[in-house]
Amino acid sequence: MTAQNSPATASDPWEMALIHRLIRRGFEQASAHVLAVGAATRAGAVAAYIGFHLDGLHAHHSSEDxxxxxxxxxxxxLSTALISRMEEQHAGVHDAIETTRRELSVWTANPTTEASRSLAADLATIVDRLAEHLAEEEREVVPLIAAHISQAEWDHLGEVAFSKFTPQQRFTAMGELLEAARPDEAARMLAGLPAPVRVIWRLVGRRQYQRFMNSVRGA
Structure with missing residues (x-):
């Protein structure tokens, strides 16, 4: 067995559980938004919300890959079989993402009741395929990350994944993370951000996120 990283270089990948909670929550809410009364009148905003979560899931998985x-x-x-299984699960989720993107385009152009049900079913498929994968990743992979990935490498992963969002999506990502976070997690996340980023979020980002979510909900 390859020696583990020393405690000085081991990481604390606490964010993984929060990111996974955001992913589960996002796709469950996406399905609810598609099926909500009046969704057809705000199809553009709902599609943008779903597109964000599809992009976010792809960014998360592709960065891990x-x-x-x-x-x-x-x-x-010794974890080769486990990692291979993670990669196979990623491929299955990716296929579901691509199917959902195609159905999302159909729905956005013509958000009929039938198209809404079809899109919601595709979103449910993503949730189903994620269930086993995310649970196994938290149970089996996170301890390996903590032991074998340095904190600098773990932080770099987050930066790479975040860089794949558009500037507007970054405000959505911040808002969705805070919505999914427990109070202690939210405090820890905000404390780890550079001061200028916290200021931009407080003065600009939070309001933009709330306006976006109001348009998604029809509020």
């Missing part, structure tokens, strides 16, 4: 699995293959050799 690029940075985490190669490192764990090298450093935690």
């Amino acid at each position: 690029e940075l985490i699995w190669p490192a764990l293959r090298e450093r935690a050799q």
Whole structure:
């Protein structure tokens, strides 16, 4: 077995549970927004919300594929079968994402009742495929990340994933993270941000996120 990182370079990937909670919550709410009364009148905003979560899930998984699995293959050799299973699960989720993107385009152009039900079913497929994957990742992979991935590498993963969002989506990501977070998690997340970012969020980002969510909900 490859030696584990020393305690000085081990990481604390506490954000993984929060990110997974955001993902589960986001797709469950996306389905509810599609089926909500009046959704057809705000299809553009609802589609933007769903598109954000599709993009976010892809950003999360593609960043793991690029940075985490190669490192764990090298450093935690006994976990090759587990990592292969994670990659296979990612591929299954990716297929569901692409199917949902196509159905989302159909729904946005013509948000009929039938199209709404079809899109909601595709979103439910993503949730179903994520259920086993996210649970296993939290149970089996997060301890490997803590042992074999340095804090600098873990922080870099977050930066890479976040960089894949558009500037507007970054406000949505911040708002969705805070909505999914417990108070202690929210405080910890905000404390880890550079002061200028906290100021921008407080003065600009929070209001933009709330306006966006009001348009999604029809509030």
